[in-house]
Amino acid sequence: MTSMRQRAASLGAVVFLCVLAACGNNATTGVDVSTEGTVVTTTVPASTTVPWSEGAEVVAWKQFVQSFEVLDVSEVSTGECGSRAMLITEESLTMYWWDGVRWNDDSALLQGGKGNLPQKVYTHDYTNDGVLDFFVVYADEERPRTQTFGAFFAYLWGIDDVCDWGWVDINDGR
Numbered sequence: 001m002t003s004m005r006q007r008a009a010s011l012g013a014v015v016f017l018c019v020l021a022a023c024g025n026n027a028t029t030g031v032d033v034s035t036e037g038t039v040v041t042t043t044v045p046a047s048t049t050v051p052w053s054e055g056a057e058v059v060a061w062k063q064f065v066q067s068f069e070v071l072d073v074s075e076v077s078t079g080e081c082g083s084r085a086m087l088i089t090e091e092s093l094t095m096y097w098w099d100g101v102r103w104n105d106d107s108a109l110l111q112g113g114k115g116n117l118p119q120k121v122y123t124h125d126y127t128n129d130g131v132l133d134f135f136v137v138y139a140d141e142e143r144p145r146t147q148t149f150g151a152f153f154a155y156l157w158g159i160d161d162v163c164d165w166g167w168v169d170i171n172d173g174r
Contacts, residue, residue: 057083109166115139133153
């Protein structure tokens, strides 16, 4: 009698497992998931950034400055401390730095500049350190009479931080 009970219990367990397996299988394959005739299309939005590659900052700078009405634009200065550039709009001098993805305003470094009406920016390695510097020409009508003939913006190469940018005054030679 116990053997019949064991058979009945075993048979019940087998039937239970078969029903469970059939229900689980039906739940995944019994549903009609037809994608026939359905086409899903997506469009990638136009990127406003340039992916990193050699010279990407120059390409991005040329695109970036097109969004302004500029009087003048500098070349991109790239050194061991990153890439920087300047642009001049009407009555405004702005400094930017490249973070690898986009140009960011860093005009606080300029400390107001050396005049009121910036007109032109020249890009050249005035300090012979291998990094392009920025010489800004102003059209101020009343320039104060000082020994400062002009100034350019460059790496200051300080002891504490070699990546400090600042104004370097050019005196009149006296």
